Amino acid sequence: xxxxxxxxxxxxxxxxxxxxxxxxxxxxxxxxxxxxxxxxxxxxxxxxxxxxxxxxxxxxxxxxxxxxxxxxxxxxxxxxxxxxxxxxxxxxxxxxxxxxxxxxxxxxxxxxxxxxxxxxxxxxxxxxxxxxxxxxxxxxxxxxxxxxxxxxxxxxxxxxxxxxxxxxxxxxxxxxxxxxxxxxxxxxxxxxxxxxxx
Amino acid sequence: xxxxxxxxxxxxxxxxxxxxxxxxxxxxxxxxxxxxxxxxxxxxxxxxxxxxxxxxxxxxxxxxxxxxxxxxxxxxxxxxxxxxxxxxxxxxxxxxxxxxxxxxxxxxxxxxxxxxxxxxxx
Numbered sequence: 672x673x674x675x676x677x678x679x680x681x682x683x684x685x686x687x688x689x690x691x692x693x694x695x696x697x698x699x700x701x702x703x704x705x706x707x708x709x710x711x712x713x714x715x716x717x718x719x720x721x722x723x724x725x726x727x728x729x730x731x732x733x734x735x736x737x738x739x740x741x742x743x744x745x746x747x748x749x750x751x752x753x754x755x756x757x758x759x760x761x762x763x764x765x766x767x768x769x770x771x772x773x774x775x776x777x778x779x780x781x782x783x784x785x786x787x788x789x790x791x792x793x794x795x796x797x798x799x800x801x802x803x804x805x806x807x808x809x810x811x812x813x814x815x816x817x818x819x820x821x822x823x824x825x826x827x828x829x830x831x832x833x834x835x836x837x838x839x840x841x842x843x844x845x846x847x848x849x850x851x852x853x854x855x856x857x858x859x860x861x862x863x864x865x866x867x868x869x
Numbered sequence: 870x871x872x873x874x875x876x877x878x879x880x881x882x883x884x885x886x887x888x889x890x891x892x893x894x895x896x897x898x899x900x901x902x903x904x905x906x907x908x909x910x911x912x913x914x915x916x917x918x919x920x921x922x923x924x925x926x927x928x929x930x931x932x933x934x935x936x937x938x939x940x941x942x943x944x945x946x947x948x949x950x951x952x953x954x955x956x957x958x959x960x961x962x963x964x965x966x967x968x969x970x971x972x973x974x975x976x977x978x979x980x981x982x983x984x985x986x987x988x989x990x991x
Contacts, residue, residue: 687932687965690902691976691984710991716940718901720947742945747901747936752987759902759934779900779966779974781984808975847991855988862981 688757693854694776696763696802697786698794702814702844703762704746706786710850711748711760719744720772743772758854763798773801782808782861784853786844789813789822792830799831808861812842812853888921888948895954897964901946904932904965905953911961921952922961929962 695703708715720743743764750758761776777783783802787795795811802809813820813827822830824839833839840856843849907929915926924942933941939949956962976984 687904687906687963689980690900690904690934690966691980692900692902716937718936718939718946718949721945745936747940749934749937750991752984752991756983756987757904757932758984758987759936761901761936775901779902779976781976781981851988851991855985858981858985858988861975862978862985865975865978865981 686755688751688753688755690757690759691752692759692761692780693857694761694763694773694780694783694807695786696773696783696795696798696809698788698791698798701786701788701791701794702816703786706784706814706842706844706850706853707746707748707760707762709845709847710750710854712751713749715746715748717744717746720775745772745776770797770801774805777802777805777807780807782810782857782864784842784857785809785811786842787811787813787827787831788816789820789827790816792827795831799833808857808864810838810840810853810857810860812840812856815841815843888944889951892951893947895947895950896958897954899935899950899953899964900966901936902934902966904934905929905938905956905962906932906965907962908960910959911956914959914961918961922956925949925952925956926961932965 695706697703704715721741745764746762748760750760752758763776764772783798785795785798785802799809799811811827811831811833813822813824820841824841827833828839838856838860840853842853905925907926911926915923918926921942921944925938928938928941935949935953936946938953939946942949944952953962953964957964
């Protein structure tokens with residue numbers, strides 16, 4: 672952490688790469704796992720986290736006795752961008768009641784891709800609300816299921832009341848090139864946000 | 870992304886923190902994507918390590934994220950964090966996260982440019 676990025680990048684190629692992270696959000700069954708799997712170098716993996724309602728206060732398991740715990744699973748993939756950079760893509764847990772994990776997921780992230788199924792527009796509301804409130808750079812990506820785009824992106828923007836500065840893109844979660852272009856769109860947006868905040 | 874019904878995790882559901890002596894907080898701050906790499910000291914210590922610590926040290930001969938360690942060892946994320954935190958403090962592994970010059974916890978412009986170049990070369 673103490674060394675600068677340039678120092679890190681000039682280290683030899685066998686040095687540990689720098690990890691970066693993008694969050695893939697959206698409603699249940701909108702294609703998040705497919706999106707991640709289409710570009711990941713590895714078969715997507717699943718990590719599980721155990722949570723108690725009072726997990727923030729629980730330091731010692733002894734205190735947790737009798738508290739109901741929940742297990743939340745997150746799928747993720749890994750993409751080597753260069754010798755020095757590795758990108759992790761984390762899918763958000765689908766259910767609203769797992770929003771407590773999102774703080775963890777977005778911490779330090781480049782930003783988020785909010786996947787939208789135009790057949791079930793309302794399913795992406797929680798994700799959009801969350802990213803707006805948390806100040807996470809995000810793009811809305813309309814997933815063209817079966818290669819069919821049922822609604823024009825600008826109609827989706829209007830229906831969801833997405834501000835002008837947030838890109839609304841079309842993607843196809845099954846295709847690597849479309850997924851890559853969506854990630855490029857997010858990174859460009861994150862750069863414009865970073866430039867504005869600098 | 871859904872509640873898992875994978876039985877492979879089940880055996881750890883009962884008492885996942887037995888492996889950590891009941892601790893649920895890691896000794897060092899470890900983001901999900903923090904990359905963990907085995908040190909020479911870690912390699913040298915292998916013969917004396919318990920099963921899970923041995924697995925982590927072996928796995929991280931090539932850098933792995935905390936999330937990957939959790940997934941490969943089929944242990945909960947928090948358990949992986951505590952075990953890795955201990956190994957960091959003992960010098961058996963080293964961790965790497967992105968440094969940033971930005972005022973937020975987001976990657977800075979220079980890093981974002983590198984990411985953009987990387988994505989466009991895919």
